[in-house]
Amino acid sequence: MSPTTDADLSDFVFVRRNDGLPIEEIPFELVERKGVGHPDTMCDAIAERASRYYSQYCLEHFGRIAHHWFDKVMLFGGESDLDYGHGELVNPYTVLFAGKGAHRCGDTPIPLADILRRAAADVLSEVTTGFDADRHLVIDCRIVDHQGAGRGRSRYRPESHDDLVAIGDPSLVSNDCNLLHAFAPFSRLEQAVLRIERLINGPDFKARHRDTGWDVKVFGSRNGEDFSFIVNMPFLASDISSFDHYLSRKAECREEVVGLLRDTLGGDPAVLFNPTDRNGRPYLTALGSVADTGDVGAVGRGNRVTGLITPMRAMSIEAPAGKNPLDHTGKLYGVLAQQLARRLNEMTGKPVETHLFTSKEAPLDRPDQVVVRVHGLQDGGDEEQKIRAVVAEALANTAELTREIIVTGVTMW
Structure with missing residues (x-):
């Protein structure tokens, strides 16, 4: 697809100044992440x-x-x-x-x-x-x-x-009505929650702590400048010999999390680690997940495309994973919205929100509306035109995004 002309863009791409409070300036913030073993x-x-x-x-x-x-x-x-x-x-x-x-x-x-x-x-x-x-x-x-x-x-x-469809086929249109949202950059709390789970389920931590499980859930809150976290992390029952042993191992793992937060946030954030064991029941699993004991999971009930659950942000409820990467805009535009937000934030140096709406059968390069909201957008400058050009380029290259999703893979959770 060739980039849409600027005259066409003015019909459906809207660039606006965001006059609301940036996320770091709101008095209270909550964030959650369900880890890869949830x-x-x-x-x-x-x-x-x-x-x-x-x-x-x-x-x-x-x-x-x-x-x-x-x-x-x-x-x-x-x-x-x-x-x-x-x-x-x-x-x-x-x-x-x-x-x-x-x-x-x-x-x-x-x-x-x-x-x-x-x-x-x-x-x-x-x-x-x-x-x-x-x-x-x-x-x-x-x-x-x-x-x-x-x-x-x-x-x-x-x-x-x-009868099959080629990537980039010009006849491809949106398979559904969809509303997608994204933002950049992440707040300090959002970054911290993501880093905690990635630390615990990362290869280095797992090599040092082979008795730890994968069903990690992290909650973070910020009240003004006071940060607090709840971390749930199972241990493998076969490697834990007693409740005292469990408590000792938990303390060691907790200290690594606290060290990460000291390095990234400063100070000494409150960290409640495995609160379920306050009733004397250790968090033990066979393979590292509560799925070992009958819990049920479903697509779309956890993290958004950002990898986080962010109730203080504009957040799509689309479940992108598993959708056809050719024309399911609940998937394509969900990833596109996040990529656009990051790119526009890097280009402008300002907090950015992206919002995409498409109706069924709309051409992939022309959704019904694209709204970009930018904190501190300057009136009368060329910033708006640069933003429109980035949006046009992204919409013209959905075929490349499809190839990326299929060949390289894009994490959407």
Whole structure:
């Protein structure tokens, strides 16, 4: 697609000064992150991995992508036998895939069941300890190829590769009505919450603390300049010999988190670590997640595209993971809004919000409205025109964004 002209842009791209208080100046702020081992985050990752693997398979075998959406994934947790020094998953996880997609292209089957199983197995192996797909995973595939109202038969039942869609096809339009929001930069609290989870679930920490689990949940609050945090982090039951041992290990891990916060925020922020053990129950799991003990996860119930849950910010409720990267604007524009916010913030040096609205069937390079709100926007300068040019370029390059999502992968949780 070629960039839209400036005259066209004025019809749907609106650049405005944001006269509200910047996030750092509001008196109270709350932020949450569900870590990579949380059942909801697991589902986001599994759904997106399934879409990527499916898209990659179609590109390799047909040169184009079959329409699909796998964004209705649920994970039903297993059952564990837990005690000090012992943790075993005795009943497996069940991952339910519900959605739509092509099962074949003409007479050529698409190995959908194998693709879905590989996606779930790969993700769960990365965000648990000791996961064995042969023993610990059951797949329930409910992906159908039924046709939608007004759609041709070829949408989910392609008769040949000619019925599939190429990346960048000029006929691509928005698959739905969507409203997306993003912002940049992150506040100090937002950065701190994200860094805590990434520290604990990062490779260096896990190498030093192999007895720690992955189902990390972090809450942060700021009251004026007073910061406080709640961190939930499980331990592997097989590596914990007693409650005293658990408390000792918890104290060691807590000190690393406190050190991170001292380095990034200064002072001595309050950190409540594993508050559930105040009743004498240690936070122990078999593989590192509450999914080991029957908890259930679902796509879209956790982090937004930012990786955070930010109730003090404009925040989309779209669930992007698993959606078709060709034309599901709930996915494409969600990622695009965040990339635009970061780029515009870097360009202007000012806090930026981006808001995109599109109706169904709108061309991908021309959503109904794009609103960019900038703190401290100067009237009468060329800043507004530069912002419009960046927006136009981004909208003209949705095909490259699709390729990035499929080939490189974009984390949306």
